[in-house]
Structure formats: C-alpha cells, structure tokens
Amino acid sequence: MRQGLYGSDPRVRAIRVGALTIGGGAPVVVQSMCSTDTRDVRATLDQIHRLVGAGCELVRVAVPDAKASAALPAIVREAGVPVVADIHFHYRRALEAIRAGVAKVRINPGNIGSQERVKAVVDAAGTAGIPIRIGVNSGSMPQDILERDQFIVTPEGMVEAAQREVELLEREGFQDIVVSMKATDTKTMVAANRLFRNQSDIPLHLGITEAGLVGYGSIKSAIGIGSLLLQGIGETIRVSLTAEPEEEIGVAWWILEATGVRRRGPELVACPTCGRIEIDMMNLAAEVEKLLKGVDIPLKVAVMGCVVNGPGEVRDADIGVVGGKGKGLIIRRGEIVHTVPEADLLLTFKKELDKVCAEYRRGSDNGLNRGERRRVSPVNRSSLKKPATPNPTALDQDEAE
Numbered sequence: 207m208r209q210g211l212y213g214s215d216p217r218v219r220a221i222r223v224g225a226l227t228i229g230g231g232a233p234v235v236v237q238s239m240c241s242t243d244t245r246d247v248r249a250t251l252d253q254i255h256r257l258v259g260a261g262c263e264l265v266r267v268a269v270p271d272a273k274a275s276a277a278l279p280a281i282v283r284e285a286g287v288p289v290v291a292d293i294h295f296h297y298r299r300a301l302e303a304i305r306a307g308v309a310k311v312r313i314n315p316g317n318i319g320s321q322e323r324v325k326a327v328v329d330a331a332g333t334a335g336i337p338i339r340i341g342v343n344s345g346s347m348p349q350d351i352l353e354r355d356q357f358i359v360t361p362e363g364m365v366e367a368a369q370r371e372v373e374l375l376e377r378e379g380f381q382d383i384v385v386s387m388k389a390t391d392t393k394t395m396v397a398a399n400r401l402f403r404n405q406s407d408i409p410l411h412l413g414i415t416e417a418g419l420v421g422y423g424s425i426k427s428a429i430g431i432g433s434l435l436l437q438g439i440g441e442t443i444r445v446s447l448t449a450e451p452e453e454e455i456g457v458a459w460w461i462l463e464a465t466g467v468r469r470r471g472p473e474l475v476a477c478p479t480c481g482r483i484e485i486d487m488m489n490l491a492a493e494v495e496k497l498l499k500g501v502d503i504p505l506k507v508a509v510m511g512c513v514v515n516g517p518g519e520v521r522d523a524d525i526g527v528v529g530g531k532g533k534g535l536i537i538r539r540g541e542i543v544h545t546v547p548e549a550d551l552l553l554t555f556k557k558e559l560d561k562v563c564a565e566y567r568r569g570s571d572n573g574l575n576r577g578e579r580r581r582v583s584p585v586n587r588s589s590l591k592k593p594a595t596p597n598p599t600a601l602d603q604d605e606a607e
C-alpha cells in the first residue's frame with residue numbers, strides 16, 4: 207500500500223527521467239502528449255509551454271520520421287520539462303531521438319524487428335542513461351494472444367504482452383523500464399495493472415486509452431486511474447481526452463487531488479445544498495473558488511450552506527465558511543473566528559484566508575496542510591445560537607433537523 211500521502215509505493219523500482227524520478231516512493235508524475243506535428247518546432251514548443259503552465263511535468267512527442275527526430279534537439283533544449291520520444295516501428299528513430307537528448311523513449315521492442323536492433327536501442331539508451339517505456343494497448347494486442355483469447359482483450363493477455371516486451375529488454379540486461387497497459391475498457395485496464403503489479407516492481411504509467419470527450423472521458427479516466435492510485439498502484443499518469451492536451455492536465459491533477467495522492471493547491475469542499483439552505487450557496491462557493499485562484503498552498507477550504515451540518519463538515523478544514531440567515535461564520539480549524547453579516551462574509555473570509563496563507567508560509571501552521579491532518583476539537587454548535595459573549599452579529603437560527 208501507499209506509504210505516504212505524496213509518495214508512490216517505495217517498493218517500486220525507481221527510474222530517472224531527466225530531473226524527475228518515477229517510482230521508488232517519488233510523487234506520481236503528471237504527463238501528456240503533444241498533438242502538434244513534431245516537425246513544427248514552434249507549434250510544438252508553444253504547446254509544451256502551455257502544458258507546463260497547466261502543470262504537466264513530462265511531455266511526449268510523436269517521432270514518426272527522420273524530420274521529426276531532426277526537430278528534437280531544439281524541442282528538448284527549450285521544453286523546460288523532460289521530453290519523451292514516441293517511436294512507432296523504426297529503431298533508427300529511437301537512436302536519433304536518444305542522440306537528440308530525449309529523457310525517455312517509448313517503444314515496443316517487439317515492433318522493431320531483430321534482437322540486434324533491440325540491442326542497438328538498449329545500448330544507446332543505457333549509454334545515455336535514459337529509460338524505455340513499453341506500452342501495451344487494447345487496440346494493438348499481439349495477434350497470437352488475441353486469437354488464443356478468442357479476440358477478447360483480457361487483463362491476462364495484456365500482462366503477457368507486456369512481459370514479452372520486458373523480456374526482450376531484460377535479455378539485453380536493461381532494467382530502466384516503465385510499463386503501460388492501457389485499455390478503453392476500465393475494468394480490463396484496472397485488472398491488468400493490478401495483475402502486473404503483483405508480478406513486478408517495474409513502475410506503471412496509468413491511463414485509459416481513447417477515454418472520449420472531456421466530460422465522460424474525465425469520469426472514465428478518474429475511475430480507472432483513481433481506483434488504481436487508491437490501491438497504491440501507478441507512478442505516472444496520463445489522461446487521454448479528445449480535447450486540447452492542457453485539459454488533460456487539469457483532469458490529471460484533479461484525479462491526484464481527489465485520491466489524496468498529491469495536491470498542488472487548495473481543495474474546495476462545498477455542500478450540495480438542500481432545503482435547509484439559507485444563503486446563496488452557488489454564488490458563495492463560486493466567489494470562494496475565485497478567491498482561491500492563484501493560491502498554491504494545499505489548504506482544505508469548506509463552504510457550507512447552513513448551521514445544521516455546516517459546522518461539523520468544516521471541522522477539519524483549514525478555513526471554512528458557513529452560511530446562515532443573513533449572516534455567516536468563518537471557522538478556522540474547528541474554531542469560530544468571526545460571525546458577520548452576509549454582506550461582509552466574503553471580505554472577512556479573504557482576510558482570514560490571507561492570514562492562513564501567511565502562517566503557512568511562515569511555517570507556523572502545525573503541519574496541518576502538509577497532509578498531516580491533526581484532530582481538531584468539534585465545533586460547539588450551540589455557540590452559533592448562543593455566543594459565549596454577547597455578540598450583536600450572532601446568527602439567529604431557527605431550529606432545524
């Protein structure tokens with residue numbers, strides 16, 4: 207099982223990819239693939255820079271021909287993140303990409319012909335100190351495995367296909383390997399990766415292939431990738447959407463954050479509203495979300511619509527807002543710090559948020575926001591109705607429940 211909030215399974219083999227580490231307990235890496243023509247250096251670099259701006263840490267480019275590999279040195283030089291060369295069939299492209307300085311090659315040795323060619327690629331990668339990613343895709347399974355399995359892509363078949371490729375590299379003494387097994391069927395993808403992890407310490411690159419358009423594709427990816435991450439499986443992820451690649455990065459980060467595997471900014475928890483709502487919750491949550499834009503601290507922020515369940519729900523949040531009838535509360539780590547009229551709620555929240563951020567930066571936050579959630583005392587809900595000291599702004603709540 208995963209050993210720490212921000213680390214992958216430390217028992218998995220550690221692989222260096224440029225300045226990044228995949229596996230060995232390192233944080234799960236977010237990656238994507240350019241949709242540009244690699245021969246167009248400017249367009250490719252522009253897209254890479256947009257991806258990096260969105261949070262991409264490793265970027266893959268297609269290298270279908272010699273012109274594409276000729277473009278690689280400039281791309282590698284200016285990318286700002288490690289670049290992976292995706293080679294289809296020709297081992298010469300792999301050799302050219304390695305000479306161009308890529309940080310990783312994605313190639314299936316079974317596709318490039320003789321063992322001599324495999325050896326040439328392995329030797330070049332070994333000399334350059336870069337890893338090779340093997341990829342098994344449900345759409346391009348080996349024919350003999352498909353026929354044996356009556357043309358059904360099975361988890362066992364995918365793992366067998368991956369192990370065959372691994373053996374071709376290991377036969378040459380090469381160990382710096384990452385494996386991906388991607389399927390369009392979520393259950394098959396999840397089962398294949400679980401099966402592989404039971405057999406091998408090779409790092410796994412997770413993804414649902416051809417997941418679809420942004421809405422459904424994001425959910426499908428979240429279920430497939432997320433369920434594996436929750437089991438401590440997966441060292442790097444790519445969300446594959448029919449969309450601009452930048453959108454994949456946002457979804458990938460949401461998956462990491464929702465699974466608690468990694469966090470890069472605040473997590474906003476907001477109530478779904480119900481008949482007890484006493485405040486314009488949609489607007490309040492949207493405004494709080496705006497205030498959180500640009501905050502790069504992993505806070506837990508909660509926005510709740512009433513005093514019935516709200517105070518309890520915000521108890522373990524670093525900062526929370528609870529709406530009431532014309533008034534609201536600001537709660538910090540279980541303690542009510544302000545009771546204010548609704549009109550002042552956002553401004554008061556902003557001031558308190560700034561204080562929380564300043565404390566975090568000074569390192570005086572008791573480690574709460576670094577994944578070490580501490581117990582906090584329960585909010586005294588009665589204080590919502592009867593403040594200990596007379597308070598002209600106290601909430602005037604009806605009994606609810």
Ligand code: SF4
Pocket residue numbers: 477478479480481482483484510511512513514515516
């Ligand atoms: Fe309903 Fe209050 Fe819960 Fe929001 S916090 S869903 S308003 S009970």
